[in-house]
Amino acid sequence: xxxxxxxxxxxxxxxxxxxxxxxxxxxxxxxxxxxxxxxxxxxxxxxxxxxxxxxxxxxxxxxxxxxxxxxxxxxxxxxxxxxxxxxxxxxxxxxxxxxxxxxxxxxxxxxxxxxxxxxxxxxxxxxxxxxxxxxxxxxxxxxxxxxxxxxxxxxxxxxxxxxxxxxxxxxxxxxxxxxxxxxxxxxxxxxxxxxxxxxxxxxxxxxxxxxxxxxxxxxxxxxxxxxxxxxxxxxxxxxxxxxxxxxxxxxxxxxxxxxxxxxxxxxxxxxxxxxxxxxxxxxxxxxxxxxxxxxxxxxxxxxxxxxxxxxx
Numbered sequence: 001x002x003x004x005x006x007x008x009x010x011x012x013x014x015x016x017x018x019x020x021x022x023x024x025x026x027x028x029x030x031x032x033x034x035x036x037x038x039x040x041x042x043x044x045x046x047x048x049x050x051x052x053x054x055x056x057x058x059x060x061x062x063x064x065x066x067x068x069x070x071x072x073x074x075x076x077x078x079x080x081x082x083x084x085x086x087x088x089x090x091x092x093x094x095x096x097x098x099x100x101x102x103x104x105x106x107x108x109x110x111x112x113x114x115x116x117x118x119x120x121x122x123x124x125x126x127x128x129x130x131x132x133x134x135x136x137x138x139x140x141x142x143x144x145x146x147x148x149x150x151x152x153x154x155x156x157x158x159x160x161x162x163x164x165x166x167x168x169x170x171x172x173x174x175x176x177x178x179x180x181x182x183x184x185x186x187x188x189x190x191x192x193x194x195x196x197x198x199x200x201x202x203x204x205x206x207x208x209x210x211x212x213x214x215x216x217x218x219x220x221x222x223x224x225x226x227x228x229x230x231x232x233x234x235x236x237x238x239x240x241x242x243x244x245x246x247x248x249x250x251x252x253x254x255x256x257x258x259x260x261x262x263x264x265x266x267x268x269x270x271x272x273x274x275x276x277x278x279x280x281x282x283x284x285x286x287x288x289x290x291x292x293x294x295x296x297x298x299x300x301x302x303x304x305x306x307x308x309x310x311x312x
Contacts, residue, residue: 130302252285
């Protein structure tokens with residue numbers, strides 16, 4: 001069965017809301033919502049196809065876009081490759097040129113709408129930022145508190161509380177403070193034994209590679225809560241997908257002072273690993289905010305970092 005190549009767009013308005021469209025009832029997955037786009041013709045560049053489809057479907061001209069995620073999905077009756085781009089700017093007023101209903105929604109409201117199964121990783125990618133801050137170890141609890149406040153003021157919207165040098169009780173106490181600080185401002189991701197998760201209903205959970213390898217299959221936290229995992233190779237990426245995680249970190253891309261013994265993957269290997277991986281991935285290891293564009297070109301959601309994103 002030939003895989004159908006589709007160009008799709010997460011279109012953001014000036015207020016950062018996302019445009020979604022309803023599929024006609026007589027089409028495959030009819031009646032569900034989708035991200036606008038259409039088929040890529042043979043020999044056609046995906047960016048060209050996307051611009052053509054959005055002009056035909058919505059009457060807009062794309063002026064700024066970048067890759068977001070690729071999703072391969074097999075339905076019982078067809079196979080699709082969704083090549084998804086994030087459209088940041090366009091001219092024209094979007095309208096359903098083919099009679100399709102449109103809706104502008106906030107990123108978090110996307111989970112209130114029914115999408116085809118192949119669109120679920122896109123929903124996650126549309127809700128996630130490009131920066132993933134991981135807190136540094138070996139600093140005082142007060143420095144952690146102060147740094148978190150500054151990071152939130154700097155616009156960081158996804159934070160992993162990593163503090164392996166703290167005792168369990170100290171970490172849990174700090175996690176409660178961090179959950180309060182992040183409420184309404186950022187998504188907090190915690191680490192540690194999964195039995196702690198019930199005490200932090202607003203937090204997501206980031207699994208270590210060891211937890212990932214021991215987990216088996218099936219989600220470890222309820223649907224609706226973020227679940228992430230640390231990955232370092234193709235095998236761990238496969239385990240993460242089987243477990244149903246929402247996103248991963250992939251590391252190390254480059255040599256790092258914190259893990260000098262780890263052999264860096266390099267950009268070429270990272271690109272190969274992400275080809276066919278259908279979940280958002282943050283690249284980690286020796287990267288800066290200036291590497292976000294390169295990370296997106298490699299197929300990643302963005303960059304995860306400690307030093308690069310932690311306030312001085």
